[in-house]
Amino acid sequence: MEEEELVSLLSLVKKEVFDSESQEIGHLQDLAVDLHETPPRVTELAVHLDWTDRVGDVLLPRAVEDIVLLLPWSEVDSWDRDGFRLRSPHPVFPVVSAGGKVLLRRDLLNKQLLDEEGNRLHRVDDVLLRREGLMLLLEGLQVGAEWLPLGGRLNDLLSRLRKRYGRGRDEGDAGLVPYQAILRVDEEAITIRSRI
Amino acid sequence: MRTDGERKWRISRRELMLFLAVIGPGIIVNMVDTDAGGIATYSVSGARYGYDLLWVLTITGLFLVIIQEMVVRLGTVSGKGLAALIRERFSLRITAVIMLALLFTNFANTVSNFAGLAASLQLFHLPPVIFLPPLAFFVWWLVVKGTYHRVEKTFLVISLVYVAYIISAFLARPDWGEVGKALFIPSLKLETPFLVLAVTNIGTTIAPWMLFYQQSSIVDKGLDAGKLAYERADTAIGVILAIGVGMFIIICCAAAFYYNPQVGAVTITSGEEAAAALAPVAGKNASYLFGFGLLSASLFAASILPLTTAYTVCEAFGWEAGIDHPYEEAPQFYFIYTAFIVGSALIVLVPRIPLIFLMVSSQTLNGVLLPVIVICMMILINDREIMGEYVNSRRFNAVAWAMVFVLVAINAAMIISTFIPA
Numbered sequence: 001m002e003e004e005e006l007v008s009l010l011s012l013v014k015k016e017v018f019d020s021e022s023q024e025i026g027h028l029q030d031l032a033v034d035l036h037e038t039p040p041r042v043t044e045l046a047v048h049l050d051w052t053d054r055v056g057d058v059l060l061p062r063a064v065e066d067i068v069l070l071l072p073w074s075e076v077d078s079w080d081r082d083g084f085r086l087r088s089p090h091p092v093f094p095v096v097s098a099g100g101k102v103l104l105r106r107d108l109l110n111k112q113l114l115d116e117e118g119n120r121l122h123r124v125d126d127v128l129l130r131r132e133g134l135m136l137l138l139e140g141l142q143v144g145a146e147w148l149p150l151g152g153r154l155n156d157l158l159s160r161l162r163k164r165y166g167r168g169r170d171e172g173d174a175g176l177v178p179y180q181a182i183l184r185v186d187e188e189a190i191t192i193r194s195r196i
Numbered sequence: 197m198r199t200d201g202e203r204k205w206r207i208s209r210r211e212l213m214l215f216l217a218v219i220g221p222g223i224i225v226n227m228v229d230t231d232a233g234g235i236a237t238y239s240v241s242g243a244r245y246g247y248d249l250l251w252v253l254t255i256t257g258l259f260l261v262i263i264q265e266m267v268v269r270l271g272t273v274s275g276k277g278l279a280a281l282i283r284e285r286f287s288l289r290i291t292a293v294i295m296l297a298l299l300f301t302n303f304a305n306t307v308s309n310f311a312g313l314a315a316s317l318q319l320f321h322l323p324p325v326i327f328l329p330p331l332a333f334f335v336w337w338l339v340v341k342g343t344y345h346r347v348e349k350t351f352l353v354i355s356l357v358y359v360a361y362i363i364s365a366f367l368a369r370p371d372w373g374e375v376g377k378a379l380f381i382p383s384l385k386l387e388t389p390f391l392v393l394a395v396t397n398i399g400t401t402i403a404p405w406m407l408f409y410q411q412s413s414i415v416d417k418g419l420d421a422g423k424l425a426y427e428r429a430d431t432a433i434g435v436i437l438a439i440g441v442g443m444f445i446i447i448c449c450a451a452a453f454y455y456n457p458q459v460g461a462v463t464i465t466s467g468e469e470a471a472a473a474l475a476p477v478a479g480k481n482a483s484y485l486f487g488f489g490l491l492s493a494s495l496f497a498a499s500i501l502p503l504t505t506a507y508t509v510c511e512a513f514g515w516e517a518g519i520d521h522p523y524e525e526a527p528q529f530y531f532i533y534t535a536f537i538v539g540s541a542l543i544v545l546v547p548r549i550p551l552i553f554l555m556v557s558s559q560t561l562n563g564v565l566l567p568v569i570v571i572c573m574m575i576l577i578n579d580r581e582i583m584g585e586y587v588n589s590r591r592f593n594a595v596a597w598a599m600v601f602v603l604v605a606i607n608a609a610m611i612i613s614t615f616i617p618a
Contacts, residue, residue: 110283110284110287110288111284112280112514113514119516119525120510120514120515120516120517121514121515121516122513122514122515123283123288123512123513123514125288153524153525188275
C-alpha cells in the first residue's frame with residue numbers, strides 16, 4: 001500500500017488480526033475515532049477475538065469465545081491488505097473502555113444523514129479514511145454507491161461542501177461528505193452542515 | 197361488589213379514546229391484504245373444495261398474529277421502520293437485494309390489483325379504457341394531495357366495504373353448522389390442487405410488504421412502547437377482520453357453487469369470475485355486492501401498495517419520504533409512488549402484455565422474500581441493544597421459530613407448485 005491513500009471502512013472490516021507471534025486471533029470489528037481532533041484520528045480498534053481468558057490485566061475465571069475488545073491504536077505494529085499485526089502476544093493486550101467513543105461502523109455506517117433543518121438526505125454507505133504512514137485519519141462519509149442515485153438537493157449540498165472544505169480532489173469525491181461538515185453524531189442520525 | 201376480574205376488564209373512557217387514537221395501522225394493513233389476489237384465492241378455494249380449506253385460514257390467522265405482534269413491538273420500541281432496522285443491523289448490499297425484490301413483487305401486486313379493478317369495472321358494464329385512468333388518478337390524488345391523518349381516516353372508512361362479502365355469504369345461504377366444524381377440524385385431501393390451494397391461501401395472506409407498511413405506520417403515528425397494548429389490540433382486530441372476510445368469501449363461494457346441487461364443484465380462476473357466476477345461483481344482489489367488494493378492495497390495495505413501497509425504499513436508502521412533504525423535499529418518494537400507479541395502469545390497459553407471467557414470478561419471489569424478512573425480524577427482535585427488555589421470551593421464540601420453519605416449508609412448496617401444471 002502507498003504511504004498516503006484513501007481506504008474504505010468496508011474494505012477493512014472483517015480483516016484478520018494477528019498477534020506479535022503471527023497467530024491469527026480474530027478479525028477487525030470496528031474503529032474508534034476522536035472527532036475533536038482535526039482531522040479526526042483513529043484512536044482504537046475493536047477486535048473480535050476468537051477467544052480470550054483475560055481482559056486487560058484481569059484474568060477471567062474461564063476462557064470466553066467470541067468477545068469484542070477495544071485496543072489502543074498504538075497496539076498496531078503494521079497493517080495492509082492482508083490484515084492487522086499487533087505488538088503484543090495473545091491474549092495480553094491493553095484494553096480501553098468503549099464508553100463515550102465514536103465507533104465508525106456502529107455510529108456512522110448506514111446511519112441517516114440529516115441537514116440542519118432536519119430533512120433526511122441519504123444514509124451513509126461507507127466511511128472513507130486516509131492513510132498517513134501507520135495512522136488512519138477520517139476523510140469523510142461516502143454517500144451514494146455507484147448504482148444508487150443522489151437527489152438533486154443532496155448533489156447541490158455536496159458540491160457546496162466540496163467548495164468549502166474540499167482539498168482540490170477530482171470528481172472521485174462527488175459522493176463524499178467531508179468530516180468538517182459533520183455537525184453532530186446522535187444515536188439516531190448524523191447532522192451535517194447545510195447552511196453554508 | 198365488582199370482582200378483580202371485572203375491574204381488570206373495565207375500559208375507562210380515557211383508555212377508549214387512546215385506543216381510538218392509536219387504531220389504524222393494524223386494521224388497514226390486514227384489510228388491504230384482502231386484495232384482488234386474495235379474493236381470487238378464497239373464491240377458488242370455496243368453489244372447488246367447499247368449506248374444506250377454512251381451517252387453513254384459522255392457522256393463517258395465528259401466524260399473522262405472531263408475526264404482526266413482533267412488528268408492533270419492533271416499531272413501538274425502536275421507533276424505526278423495518279427497512280431502517282434491516283439497513284442498520286445488516287448491510288447496504290442485503291438491504292439493496294431485499295428492496296429490489298420488494299420493488300418487483302409490489303409492482304406485480306399493484307398490477308394485479310389494477311387488473312382486478314379493470315375486471316370489476318367490466319362487471320358493472322363500465323369500459324376500463326374510459327374508467328380506469330380517472331380511478332388511477334383518484335388513487336394518486338388521494339395520497340399526494342392529502343395529509344397522513346386524512347388518508348388514514350379515508351382508508352379506515354374504505355375498510356367498511358368488506359362488509360359486502362359478509363352480506364354476500366349470508367345471501368348464499370350456507371349451512372352454518374358445517375361452517376363451524378370446518379373452521380376447527382382440519383380436512384386434508386392428498387391431491388396436488390388441494391395442497392397447492394392450501395399453501396397459496398397462507399402465502400397470499402402473509403405478504404412481505406405488510407410487515408414494512410405496518411411498522412412504518414406505527415412509527416409515523418409516533419406510537420411508543422407505552423401504546424403497545426393498544427396497537428396489539430388494533431392488530432388483533434385487523435387480523436380477525438381480514439381472516440373473517442377471507443372466510444366469508446370462501447363460505448359464499450362454497451354455498452353458492454360447491455354445495456349447490458345444481459352447480460357442484462366449479463373451477464373459478466378469479467374474483468370477477470366468482471362475482472359473475474354468483475348471479476344465477478345467489479341472485480344479482482349477491483353478485484353486485486361481491487363485485488363491489490372486489491372493486492373497492494382493488495382500489496384500496498392499488499393505493500396502499502405504491503405508497504408502502506415508496507416509504508420503504510426511501511427509508512432504506514435514507515431519502516426524505518412522506519405525504520406531508522412537498523415534491524421538492526421528497527422527489528424519490530413521489531417518483532416511486534407515481535411510477536407504480538402510472539406503470540400498473542398502463543400495463544393493464546395495454547393489450548397482450550402477459551400478466552400471468554408477471555403474477556407467477558412475483559408470487560415466487562414473494563415466497564423467497566418472506567422467510568428472509570421474517571428471519572431478519574427474528575434476529576432484530578432478539579437484539580437487546582435494539583429491544584432492551586422487549587426481546588422475545590424463550591417460549592415465544594420457540595413458537596416463532598417453529599412458525600418460521602413452517603413458513604419456509606410452505607413457501608418452498610408454493611414455489612415448487614408454480615412449476616406444476618394445473
